Amino acid sequence: MSSHKFELLDEEVEALLDQITDKLECGIGQCKSQEERKTLLSEIERSLKDASDGLVEMDIEIKKAPLEYRNTMTSKVQRYQNELLRYQKRFEREKATHSHITSAQDSDTFKAEIRKQ
Numbered sequence: 001m002s003s004h005k006f007e008l009l010d011e012e013v014e015a016l017l018d019q020i021t022d023k024l025e026c027g028i029g030q031c032k033s034q035e036e037r038k039t040l041l042s043e044i045e046r047s048l049k050d051a052s053d054g055l056v057e058m059d060i061e062i063k064k065a066p067l068e069y070r071n072t073m074t075s076k077v078q079r080y081q082n083e084l085l086r087y088q089k090r091f092e093r094e095k096a097t098h099s100h101i102t103s104a105q106d107s108d109t110f111k112a113e114i115r116k117q
Contacts, residue, residue, distance in 0.1 A: 006061040006073060009054050013080055016051040020044055020087050028094055044091055051084055 023044050031037040055077055062073045 003061050003065060006058055006065070009058045009061065010076065013051050013054040013058065016047050016054065017080065017083055017087070020047050020051070020091075023047070024087060024090055024094070041091070041095055044094075048084065048088055048091060051080070055080055055084065 023040055027040050028037065031040055058073070058077050058080075062070055062077065065073055
């Protein structure tokens with residue numbers, strides 16, 4: 001039996017990871033503008049942090065749990081941590097792509113301005 005708080009955190013982290021999955025898998029491809037993409041990346045970053053904070057709290061709850069339940073709780077947190085790490089790496093790639101696109105657009109705009117002069 002895990003704590004009630006652990007169960008609530010479990011549901012919260014699972015929901016956050018589902019949201020991150022949806023945004024990374026579907027949302028980014030649906031963005032029609034760079035501003036929309038930037039907003040979505042910001043939302044993903046916030047969700048990643050919230051999920052990470054939730055996992056820290058879950059670890060605290062594990063330490064309070066009776067020994068016979070810790071293994072099950074720990075394996076769940078480790079699974080979430082692995083999933084979160086995959087999403088963080090994917091997020092960093094998407095963020096780098098966004099920065100590269102934005103830089104290229106800024107460079108093109110700058111070149112166009114120079115040509116006008």
